[in-house]
Amino acid sequence: xxxxxRLYNFACWLTQDRAAAEDLVQESFVKALKGFSSFQQGxxxxxxIYRILRNTFxxxxxxxxxxxxxxxxxxAPSEPATTETPESVLLARxxxxxxxxxxxxxxxxxxxxxxxxxLEEMSYQEISQALAIPMGxxxxxxxxxxxxxxxxxxxxxxxxxx
Amino acid sequence: MNCDLxxxxxxxxxxxxxxxxxxxAVDGHLRDCPSxxxxxxxxxxxxxxxxxxxxxxxxxxxxxxxxxxxxxxxxRPISKIAWAPWLSAAAVALVLIAVSSTLLxxxxxxxxxxxxxxxxxxxxLASTNPVDVVSTDRHTVKPWFQxxxxxxxxxxxxxDSQFKLLGGKLIYFNHNPGxxxxxxxRKHQLSVFIVQNQPGGLPLGSGVRxxxxxxxxxxxxxxxxLRYVVISDAGAADVHGLSxxxxxxxxx
Numbered sequence: 543x544x545x546x547x548r549l550y551n552f553a554c555w556l557t558q559d560r561a562a563a564e565d566l567v568q569e570s571f572v573k574a575l576k577g578f579s580s581f582q583q584g585x586x587x588x589x590x591i592y593r594i595l596r597n598t599f600x601x602x603x604x605x606x607x608x609x610x611x612x613x614x615x616x617x618a619p620s621e622p623a624t625t626e627t628p629e630s631v632l633l634a635r636x637x638x639x640x641x642x643x644x645x646x647x648x649x650x651x652x653x654x655x656x657x658x659x660x661l662e663e664m665s666y667q668e669i670s671q672a673l674a675i676p677m678g679x680x681x682x683x684x685x686x687x688x689x690x691x692x693x694x695x696x697x698x699x700x701x702x703x704x
Numbered sequence: 705m706n707c708d709l710x711x712x713x714x715x716x717x718x719x720x721x722x723x724x725x726x727x728x729a730v731d732g733h734l735r736d737c738p739s740x741x742x743x744x745x746x747x748x749x750x751x752x753x754x755x756x757x758x759x760x761x762x763x764x765x766x767x768x769x770x771x772x773x774x775x776x777x778x779x780r781p782i783s784k785i786a787w788a789p790w791l792s793a794a795a796v797a798l799v800l801i802a803v804s805s806t807l808l809x810x811x812x813x814x815x816x817x818x819x820x821x822x823x824x825x826x827x828x829l830a831s832t833n834p835v836d837v838v839s840t841d842r843h844t845v846k847p848w849f850q851x852x853x854x855x856x857x858x859x860x861x862x863x864d865s866q867f868k869l870l871g872g873k874l875i876y877f878n879h880n881p882g883x884x885x886x887x888x889x890r891k892h893q894l895s896v897f898i899v900q901n902q903p904g905g906l907p908l909g910s911g912v913r914x915x916x917x918x919x920x921x922x923x924x925x926x927x928x929x930l931r932y933v934v935i936s937d938a939g940a941a942d943v944h945g946l947s948x949x950x951x952x953x954x955x956x
Binding site: 546547550551554555560563564567568571572575638639641642645656657659660661663665666681684685688691692695 | 715716719721747750751753754755756757758759760761762767768770771774
């Protein structure tokens with residue numbers, strides 16, 4: 543089962559629930575097996591299977607409850623500036639848990655694109671295929687997502703300083 | 705390039721997704737602008753920290769077994785009923801296995817290549833004669849490789865930098881000759897490996913790639929048909945600093 547463990551990790555981040563993630567992975571693999579004929583040879587297999595998982599998530603109960611519509615980049619709220627603390631100093635203090643908490647708090651469309659880029663190390667082209675969005679949207683959404691992440695980390699750091 | 709434009713490109717820069725021309729422009733700006741260089745380093749650190757923090761959930765053995773069993777069940781009844789679906793399922797299984805094994809093999813090859821170079825670096829540091837040509841002068845070290853290697857390379861001018869050249873030696877990697885250069889920064893030593901970038905020779909990927917493991921940092925890239933790998937325990941920023949100097953020298 544290629545990508546099984548990584549898809550499970552990704553599913554956990556999307557659903558934020560292990561049982562729901564298991565259902566999501568299982569359903570995605572079943573769909574992949576059934577729909578393999580729709581996979582075009584020569585295209586990216588990893589992007590294809592992540593796309594199946596994401597689409598399955600979007601049509602699940604958990605996905606429908608996602609607070610932010612996944613394809614509404616144009617009207618996404620702008621994030622506050624985060625220049626008050628140098629990040630290099632900030633990051634030295636930030637615990638792994640703080641980053642995990644920030645990821646959890648991100649809107650799901652920001653969370654998924656950061657995971658695909660930073661954890662899965664997908665190229666922008668692959669992300670474009672996995673999320674079914676244009677390359678330009680990949681770059682703009684990623685930029686907003688990281689800004690939001692930095693904002694959350696700065697806020698988190700401010701709250702824990704003593 | 706000004707700071708505003710540079711900052712716009714920094715995400716793509718740390719994601720190694722900039723076209724060559726823009727990469728050179730950002731590299732050039734970062735060399736001259738400490739503020740943007742600090743920002744670039746911070747974004748790189750955040751990317752790495754995110755990668756470490758996000759690899760959080762593992763499937764339980766029970767779930768894995770359940771999945772394998774479910775997939776087996778999907779295949780078995782089909783095989784008894786008709787040939788076409790059976791062939792389809794078999795093709796899927798074969799492709800999945802092929803894709804999986806190719807990815808695993810590539811990953812394993814890369815890990816092995818990095819581990820081998822890291823071993824060579826550590827062995828060099830432990831040796832009483834770490835280099836064959838001992839000189840801080842690039843005009844002595846570079847000519848020493850003439851006739852020993854099927855390629856040539858440029859070494860950077862280090863007069864205004866913190867790095868000091870210690871020398872070099874001939875290595876063999878994947879049955880091909882290459883150069884190992886040793887540099888010093890404060891009390892740390894940095895190895896630079898240069899080999900020909902042959903197809904299938906060094907499975908390290910393309911573009912600038914940085915990783916850190918076991919306290920060592922590594923940066924690798926290709927330039928003019930040569931594969932460069934810089935390894936040291938001096939820290940990712942220092943490894944990147946030397947890498948920048950080498951890239952600039954290679955483009956002269």
